[in-house]
Structure formats: C-alpha cells, structure tokens
Amino acid sequence: MFLFLLLGVVSCRRAPSRPNILFLSIDTLRADRIGYTGYGRPTTPNLDRFAREAYRFTDVLAQAPSTWSSHRSLFTSLYPSVHKQGQSRQSSSIPYSMASILRDNGYHTAGFVDGGYLRAAFGFGHGFDLYDDDSKRDRPRVGIGRLGLAGINPKVRAWFEAKPKQPFFLFVHTYDVHCPYTPPEPYFGKFSGWYKGVLQVQGECGASFNGTRLSDEDYRYLSDLYDGGIAYMDNQLEALFRIFRDAGLFDDMMVIVTSDHGESLGERGYVGHNRQYDEELQIPLVWRVPGHAGGVVREPSQSIDILPTMCSILGIDPRIEMQGKDLLSCMQGEASFEGTRMRMSEGTFGHALRFDDRFKIVLRKSGSYELFDLRRDPGELATVNDDGVAKEMLGKYRAWYKQNRPLYDRFKKTVKTEVDEETKEQLEELGYAGDE
Numbered sequence: 447m448f449l450f451l452l453l454g455v456v457s458c459r460r461a462p463s464r465p466n467i468l469f470l471s472i473d474t475l476r477a478d479r480i481g482y483t484g485y486g487r488p489t490t491p492n493l494d495r496f497a498r499e500a501y502r503f504t505d506v507l508a509q510a511p512s513t514w515s516s517h518r519s520l521f522t523s524l525y526p527s528v529h530k531q532g533q534s535r536q537s538s539s540i541p542y543s544m545a546s547i548l549r550d551n552g553y554h555t556a557g558f559v560d561g562g563y564l565r566a567a568f569g570f571g572h573g574f575d576l577y578d579d580d581s582k583r584d585r586p587r588v589g590i591g592r593l594g595l596a597g598i599n600p601k602v603r604a605w606f607e608a609k610p611k612q613p614f615f616l617f618v619h620t621y622d623v624h625c626p627y628t629p630p631e632p633y634f635g636k637f638s639g640w641y642k643g644v645l646q647v648q649g650e651c652g653a654s655f656n657g658t659r660l661s662d663e664d665y666r667y668l669s670d671l672y673d674g675g676i677a678y679m680d681n682q683l684e685a686l687f688r689i690f691r692d693a694g695l696f697d698d699m700m701v702i703v704t705s706d707h708g709e710s711l712g713e714r715g716y717v718g719h720n721r722q723y724d725e726e727l728q729i730p731l732v733w734r735v736p737g738h739a740g741g742v743v744r745e746p747s748q749s750i751d752i753l754p755t756m757c758s759i760l761g762i763d764p765r766i767e768m769q770g771k772d773l774l775s776c777m778q779g780e781a782s783f784e785g786t787r788m789r790m791s792e793g794t795f796g797h798a799l800r801f802d803d804r805f806k807i808v809l810r811k812s813g814s815y816e817l818f819d820l821r822r823d824p825g826e827l828a829t830v831n832d833d834g835v836a837k838e839m840l841g842k843y844r845a846w847y848k849q850n851r852p853l854y855d856r857f858k859k860t861v862k863t864e865v866d867e868e869t870k871e872q873l874e875e876l877g878y879a880g881d882e
C-alpha cells in the first residue's frame with residue numbers, strides 16, 4: 447500500500463516541460479552588426495522582430511575566436527584548454543555534449559550543419575540521432591563549398607515533414623556570414639553599391655587579404671559586403687522559422703540564436719578571425735523561452751553559460767562538471783555574477799581575460815599583455831598603463847587556473863584528427879590553410 451502511494455505521488459508529479467528546441471549557430475556573426483544591439487543599418491529585421499519576444503543578451507564573449515574550439519565549448523561548457531579541441535587538430539574525446547545530454551533526457555536529436563570544422567570528422571556528430579554535415583554531396587562544386595541556409599532549409603523541411611519524434615533538439619549551423627562575403631544579389635550590392643575600387647572578393651577569404659595593401663575604402667567595402675551577407679542570412683533565417691510557424695509549432699519552441707565568434711573587418715589593419723579583440727569575440731545571443739516574456743540581459747555572459755542555463759530551464763541535471771554558469775536567475779533579473787567571475791577567450795595566439803564589463807587583458811603566450819578600458823575605449827584603440835589593475839587581474843587569473851587545474855588534466859589524452867581530401871579542400875576555401 448505504501449509503495450502504491452509512493453508510486454502514485456511520483457507519477458503525479460508534474461514532469462519538467464520539454465519544449466522542442468531550435469539552436470541556430472550563425473558562424474562569424476559579430477554582435478555589433480545586428481539591430482537588437484543598436485546597429486544603425488537594417489541588417490537583421492527578422493531576427494530583431496523575433497528578439498522582441500526573447501531574452502536579448504548584450505555582452506556575450508565567445509570562448510575562442512575560431513570555429514572548432516568555440517563550438518566545442520558551446521557544446522561541453524568547457525574552456526578550450528580543457529577540451530583541447532582546435533589546437534593543431536588535436537582533440538580529447540569527451541564522453542558528452544549538449545546533444546547527448548538532451549538525448550539522454552528524452553530528446554530526438556538532429557543536426558544540419560554547413561560542413562568545414564562542424565563536420566562529424568571533428569567530433570560534432572556525438573549525441574545526434576541524425577547528423578547531416580554536408581559531407582556526402584552529389585552536387586557540383588560552385589565557388590565556396592558551402593550550402594548556407596538556402597541549401598540547409600529544404601533539408602530541415604524534409605526532415606520535419608517526415609514527422610520526427612518529439613520533443614526534438616534541432617541544431618542548425620550556417621556559413622552564410624563567413625568570408626568570402628559574396629551573398630547573392632540584391633544583398634551583394636545592398637550596402638556596397640558605392641564602391642568603385644578594384645578589390646576582388648570572389649575566391650578570397652578573410653585573412654587572405656592580410657599582407658595586401660588595402661585602402662580605407664577597400665576595408666569599408668569588405669565591411670559593407672559582410673553586412674550584406676548578414677541581411678541575406680536574416681532573410682533565410684525567417685524561412686527557417688517559417689517551417690515551424692507553418693505547422694503551428696514555432697511559438698511553443700525554445701529557440702536560441704548565437705554565433706561562434708565575430709570578424710575583424712579592417713580593425714588594426716586585419717581581416718578575419720583568430721585574434722582576441724572584441725570585434726572577434728563579442729557574439730549575439732537571442733534566447734526565446736516558451737512562457738517567458740524575455741527582455742534585455744546585460745549580465746556579462748559567455749558561450750559556455752548556454753549549456754548550464756539550458757539544463758536549468760529544462761530541469762535537467764547533466765551530472766557533469768561545467769565551467770559556465772547557470773544564467774536563468776540573471777535572465778529573470780534576480781541575480782548577477784558581475785565582477786565575481788572570470789570570463790576568458792582562448793586561442794592560438796593567446797587569451798583575453800575579463801572579470802567585469804570594464805577592463806580586459808589580452809595575454810600573449812610570451813607573457814606580454816595589453817590592458818584595455820572598454821568603458822572608455824570600446825574599440826580597444828589605446829592600451830592603458832595601470833600596473834595595479836593588470837597585476838590584480840593576472841593574479842586572479844592565476845588563482846582561478848590553479849583551482850581549475852584538475853579539470854585541465856582530466857581530458858589529457860589527445861588524438862590527431864585525420865581529414866579526407868574533400869574536407870581539406872573545403873577548409874582551404876573557408877580560409878583555413880593549416881590549423882584553425
């Protein structure tokens with residue numbers, strides 16, 4: 447009788463809600479080029495309209511200025527030096543990911559990605575019931591080897607029309623905004639029609655412009671083409687949302703839109719990513735939670751916070767150690783970690799350290815550093831000479847590292863990732879000659 451009553455109590459408990467989830471990663475999307483963060487140009491009318499009913503984060507740091515590392519952090523809530531992915535194509539095998547955690551908790555998991563470093567060969571298929579990484583292409587190669595949302599959306603529609611099990615976790619990734627900044631017309635000329643120079647972008651990618659003498663006009667042209675790519679992506683984003691709107695499902699879905707890093711477009715005479723300045727590190731995050739009104743979230747955040755926050759919203763205990771923070775209470779305006787936690791981006795050429803929304807250190811592997819006061823100088827145009835501030839930040843970083851050392855040792859074993867010729871070719875087209 448007692449057992450019966452106990453079972454009755456357990457089965458009557460309201461199960462945590464499990465909404466369908468759409469997670470969209472728009473590769474290379476800078477936070478300051480979209481409407482909801484205050485950009486003056488109409489680059490993202492559809493994302494902005496959607497963002498009005500979502501949480502809109504204003505200060506989100508990518509964990510790395512590169513695709514492989516940053517996405518791995520997103521999916522594991524671990525810093526790049528812990529998961530070790532993206533370093534000379536070495537990787538640690540980590541037995542979980544966002545997808546596997548959700549699958550273990552009843553989700554059907556599907557991923558449709560734009561190839562490159564998101565291919566299953568780099569470990570991203572882990573935890574997915576279905577992972578379409580565009581590696582089995584039968585279409586002719588035209589220009590850069592990527593599909594973009596225009597090619598991915600029909601695959602998502604076909605998958606959805608085949609009635610996948612619910613709840614589902616759908617991950618979509620696109621290179622629409624990534625170099626070579628050549629969206630189709632009318633987006634190519636949308637902001638760049640004024641240019642009369644000779645710079646050719648066809649077949650060129652990000653960093654390949656470095657080393658060439660470019661005028662201010664040329665940089666402005668690249669930057670305007672990049673904006674055109676965002677407007678093109680935004681148009682396709684609406685088409686992706688429509689797949690679920692048409693079925694009456696969209697309003698009840700959890701939808702997350704973010705990126706893996708930004709892009710330098712002439713700042714400090716550089717084009718591309720892989721460095722630690724904010725135009726490459728600040729990313730958008732728009733998060734619609736069904737039943738929540740949403741609003742602006744100014745809490746200093748980072749991409750490793752997404753997984754613990756998602757688990758918190760869904761009532762999932764993933765039983766893993768995560769380096770990110772659960773931001774749910776911050777989203778609801780009840781708490782703040784400001785000033786009490788470290789945020790860090792890690793890359794091949796060094797780290798960026800933040801402890802609040804003001805000071806930032808770019809720390810190189812040699813030990814030399816640059817200190818910036820982002821409140822006075824958001825463009826990081828002049829370094830600040832304040833040994834006191836720098837010493838305090840580096841001291842806090844060393845203490846944090848010491849405390850986290852066991853985690854850094856946990857996933858020590860690395861394996862070299864071998865890639866086939868076709869993947870190598872696509873990576874080259876995306877501007878990745880050797881390492882990320």
Ligand SMILES: [Zn+2]
Binds near residue numbers: 473474512514707
């Ligand atoms: Zn990327």
